[in-house]
Amino acid sequence: MACFQRLEPMSKSLTNLWHPIASAEDLPYRHIFQGQLLGRELAVWRADDDFVNIWENRCLHRGVRLSIGRNEGLELKCQYHGWRYANRSAGCTYIPAHPADAPARTICNRTFPVCERYGLIWSGEDPTGDPPEISLLEKGRTLPLRSIAVNASLNLVLEHLANYRFSLNGDPGNLAVTTADYLDQCSLSVTATCDSKQSTVLFFVQPVDSNRSVIRGVLCSSPTDSERLLTLRHHSTELSHLREKVELDALKAPLIQPMTPTIEQVPITSYEIMMPSSGRKASLRVQVLRKWVTAEGIVGLELESIGKPLPTPQPGAHIDVHLPNGLVRQYSLTNAPGQGSLYRLGVKLESDSRGGSSCLHETVKEGDVLAISEPRNNFSLRRDAVKTLLVAGGIGVTPLLSMAHTLRNNKLDYELHYFAQTDGHLAFPEVLQEFGDAVVLHLGLSPEATSKELTALLLGYKSAMHVYVCGPGPMLEAARRIASEEGWPDTAVHFEYFRNTIEIDSSSSFEVSLARSALTLEIPSGKTILEILRANGITLMSSCEQGACGTCEVPVVEGDPEHQDVYLNDSEKAAGQRIMTCVSRAKSPRLVLDI
Amino acid sequence: MIKLFDYILSVNCYKQRLIMSILDVPFESIPVDFYPGLEHKGEEFKKINPLGHIPVIDDDGFMLRDAHAILVYLASKYDPTGLWYPVNSPELVGETTQWMLFAEGTTNTASAARLHVNLGYEFDIDSCREGAHRLFRVLDEHLWFREQENRDWVCSGEHPTIADIAIFPDVILSEEGGIARIDYPAIRRWTDRVKRLPGFLPMPGIFPTADARPLSHEV
Numbered sequence: 001m002a003c004f005q006r007l008e009p010m011s012k013s014l015t016n017l018w019h020p021i022a023s024a025e026d027l028p029y030r031h032i033f034q035g036q037l038l039g040r041e042l043a044v045w046r047a048d049d050d051f052v053n054i055w056e057n058r059c060l061h062r063g064v065r066l067s068i069g070r071n072e073g074l075e076l077k078c079q080y081h082g083w084r085y086a087n088r089s090a091g092c093t094y095i096p097a098h099p100a101d102a103p104a105r106t107i108c109n110r111t112f113p114v115c116e117r118y119g120l121i122w123s124g125e126d127p128t129g130d131p132p133e134i135s136l137l138e139k140g141r142t143l144p145l146r147s148i149a150v151n152a153s154l155n156l157v158l159e160h161l162a163n164y165r166f167s168l169n170g171d172p173g174n175l176a177v178t179t180a181d182y183l184d185q186c187s188l189s190v191t192a193t194c195d196s197k198q199s200t201v202l203f204f205v206q207p208v209d210s211n212r213s214v215i216r217g218v219l220c221s222s223p224t225d226s227e228r229l230l231t232l233r234h235h236s237t238e239l240s241h242l243r244e245k246v247e248l249d250a251l252k253a254p255l256i257q258p259m260t261p262t263i264e265q266v267p268i269t270s271y272e273i274m275m276p277s278s279g280r281k282a283s284l285r286v287q288v289l290r291k292w293v294t295a296e297g298i299v300g301l302e303l304e305s306i307g308k309p310l311p312t313p314q315p316g317a318h319i320d321v322h323l324p325n326g327l328v329r330q331y332s333l334t335n336a337p338g339q340g341s342l343y344r345l346g347v348k349l350e351s352d353s354r355g356g357s358s359c360l361h362e363t364v365k366e367g368d369v370l371a372i373s374e375p376r377n378n379f380s381l382r383r384d385a386v387k388t389l390l391v392a393g394g395i396g397v398t399p400l401l402s403m404a405h406t407l408r409n410n411k412l413d414y415e416l417h418y419f420a421q422t423d424g425h426l427a428f429p430e431v432l433q434e435f436g437d438a439v440v441l442h443l444g445l446s447p448e449a450t451s452k453e454l455t456a457l458l459l460g461y462k463s464a465m466h467v468y469v470c471g472p473g474p475m476l477e478a479a480r481r482i483a484s485e486e487g488w489p490d491t492a493v494h495f496e497y498f499r500n501t502i503e504i505d506s507s508s509s510f511e512v513s514l515a516r517s518a519l520t521l522e523i524p525s526g527k528t529i530l531e532i533l534r535a536n537g538i539t540l541m542s543s544c545e546q547g548a549c550g551t552c553e554v555p556v557v558e559g560d561p562e563h564q565d566v567y568l569n570d571s572e573k574a575a576g577q578r579i580m581t582c583v584s585r586a587k588s589p590r591l592v593l594d595i
Numbered sequence: 596m597i598k599l600f601d602y603i604l605s606v607n608c609y610k611q612r613l614i615m616s617i618l619d620v621p622f623e624s625i626p627v628d629f630y631p632g633l634e635h636k637g638e639e640f641k642k643i644n645p646l647g648h649i650p651v652i653d654d655d656g657f658m659l660r661d662a663h664a665i666l667v668y669l670a671s672k673y674d675p676t677g678l679w680y681p682v683n684s685p686e687l688v689g690e691t692t693q694w695m696l697f698a699e700g701t702t703n704t705a706s707a708a709r710l711h712v713n714l715g716y717e718f719d720i721d722s723c724r725e726g727a728h729r730l731f732r733v734l735d736e737h738l739w740f741r742e743q744e745n746r747d748w749v750c751s752g753e754h755p756t757i758a759d760i761a762i763f764p765d766v767i768l769s770e771e772g773g774i775a776r777i778d779y780p781a782i783r784r785w786t787d788r789v790k791r792l793p794g795f796l797p798m799p800g801i802f803p804t805a806d807a808r809p810l811s812h813e814v
Contacts, residue, residue: 025742026780030805031787034777041777070805079802146739149778214778229743236736 018127020120034067039259047087048073056110074338087338091312099384102377119144141222148215148239152250154207170230210256282322282371296424303343315406316379322371329356332398336405348395378550379496385466388414393471469495490571497566500547510586529581547583559591597622598653602629606764607662608650617794666757678754690750694758701765708772739781
């Protein structure tokens with residue numbers, strides 16, 4: 001028939017075709033649909049932003065089906081040990097057994113392409129070309145029929161469907177004459193003609209496995225409300241009859257072995273060790289989708305990926321932005337896991353800008369392409385606190401916004417305390433509104449008044465409370481001091497500095513032994529450990545290179561580090577087991593590092 | 596207080612715990628060593644139930660056995676709304692009874708398969724599984740059309756009934772008996788709705804699901 005556009009050449013392999021794998025109505029609010037295509041089980045879920053996720057139905061941890069998990073709106077939570085995976089990227093965002101650690105970026109479930117069209121959800125193992133466009137379904141209104149699962153092979157089901165008969169008025173005693181046309185190797189149209197009236201159903205047969213299929217029919221017209229249920233019932237009944245016949249035939253046919261889909265080996269590196277590949281890598285290219293003034297002196301930037309999808313933004317993570325003027329700067333992601341496929345940053349124009357913030361404010365415009373690093377998370381959020389306090393000073397609110405989103409989505413108890421000059425200085429006011437009463441504003445306070453407020457809100461520490469602070473140096477110092485005075489242990493106080501204002505003394509010279517590399521190096525005055533390691537071919541990841549972000553951390557086996565960073569807390573510094581190689585040095589003549 | 600002669604892994608005992616939790620009826624669970632002790636088959640227990648099975652309730656001296664009979668009793672006595680066992684509507688009470696009898700079928704197929712797999716009961720496992728799939732096909736089609744009529748439950752009213760409570764446990768634990776539900780998407784959605792009922796109670800193998808969409812005034 002001329003009105004059908006052929007979907008694909010007949011010769012295409014089933015793995016290269018788009019198949020319908022669910023009905024749109026199979027994916028109601030916060031549900032996880034269990035699907036299967038070509039032997040592979042799928043967990044299919046619609047997120048709160050309407051994005052449809054099609055994943056391997058298997059938790060990367062213990063292989064349990066994700067379809068028995070929980071659709072939490074922007075994350076899917078495995079029922080077994082509570083691993084969470086983000087909407088869109090399928091990256092792991094939280095491992096309850098390791099609440100203080102950010103899961104490695106490489107823990108990411110396998111996703112499959114998705115297209116929602118004609119009331120059906122389409123996907124495929126490895127589909128080539130665009131999802132099918134069917135002119136007959138484009139034209140008018142359509143009605144998806146109830147899907148029918150059949151224990152028979154694709155070809156057997158198609159054979160029977162070619163002889164499918166139905167009635168135009170829903171009367172089972174009055175089945176019309178039908179004609180069938182194959183569209184491709186998985187679908188056909190069946191048209192019934194009666195008294196010069198016609199009705200056409202398109203059937204897409206989903207190859208679930210060698211001996212199992214699902215018939216997904218779409219009626220190429222939309223009956224009136226009164227006829228709608230009658231039509232749906234009629235087809236459901238007639239297709240059930242057809243199923244009985246197909247299954248009887250299938251029992252006679254020789255049994256074909258079930259398909260064995262290959263489960264990709266996902267590289268799961270330990271959540272504790274993120275093995276650095278090299279220095280400041282900018283492996284991602286993004287385009288500035290939107291740039292706007294979100295508050296006095298603060299611009300918001302939305303960055304969209306060019307090419308492969310962006311890795312999962314974990315709460316508290318930051319990226320390096322490589323600026324057109326050659327500078328590299330770190331900015332926190334403000335959006336939470338599962339919130340869109342872009343990164344949202346907030347950048348304050350610093351009065352003493354050395355070219356970073358001024359470049360983003362003045363030079364970079366919408367449509368520009370920037371190179372960024374993959375996100376790193378050295379300020380990760382626990383989700384096992386009885387209560388979480390988020391304390392923001394000025395632009396320090398940015399990482400705390402992604403945390404607030406996450407805590408809110410997980411229905412955990414939290415407060416976001418936001419210290420700013422005036423309400424005109426509040427970044428992302430539309431986002432703050434979403435948090436409702438959880439936001440407490442502290443506006444226009446002097447340093448003394450700020451300390452007083454901090455004391456008030458840090459009063460009454462209880463076990464398993466956690467506080468996250470990000471803001472200007474003096475405020476952070478005050479918050480850390482007050483928290484300590486109010487009985488907060490170091491392990492419950494998490495902080496992130498914008499920059500390290502400690503004047504770095506690089507006059508010492510000492511020896512560094514690398515325990516795993518069997519190498520001993522001299523660190524002369526004026527050179528950092530990081531520089532000497534790199535000069536000797538030891539690759540080490542780094543980001544801010546001023547002792548604020550924690551990326552270039554290395555474990556210490558022996559020796560007495562001279563800490564000059566603002567990343568480690570006092571007890572971590574006293575323990576002397578970790579060192580920031582970009583700024584810190586040695587008090588002892590020799591340091592042994594675990595690399 | 597109501598005493599429930601109870602076993603944690605029994606679907607029929609769970610049906611009683613679930614309805615009492617939903618109706619907010621306090622009860623005392625009297626554990627019966629069903630497995631491996633077979634206490635319900637012993638002489639002592641036969642004084643409580645000569646048929647030698649659980650659940651049995653003792654409501655202040657009134658003894659009642661058989662899971663679906665107990666559901667009728669509890670809903671009739673402790674649901675002041677009269678919606679769970681809708682005796683005021685001949686159609687609804689008829690439907691409720693019809694689906695309670697359907698639940699006898701799911702118990703004798705799906706839950707029997709589970710007893711065979713988990714506790715080694717001697718049943719014809721293939722016939723249990725085939726029977727369960729036959730019933731699930733009927734239930735799935737039925738629930739799919741209920742959704743088309745904007746109804747959430749097995750009976751045609753707007754409110755769930757004890758028929759939902761009677762069928763749900765057999766269905767939700769079917770995978771333990773080797774009966775997959777992948778072919779029954781409407782059943783899978785209905786089990787989510789049951790799990791969202793206020794007062795829902797989990798048991799080993801039955802987990803809570805994500806919350807329902809908040810009502811507009813709660814957003």
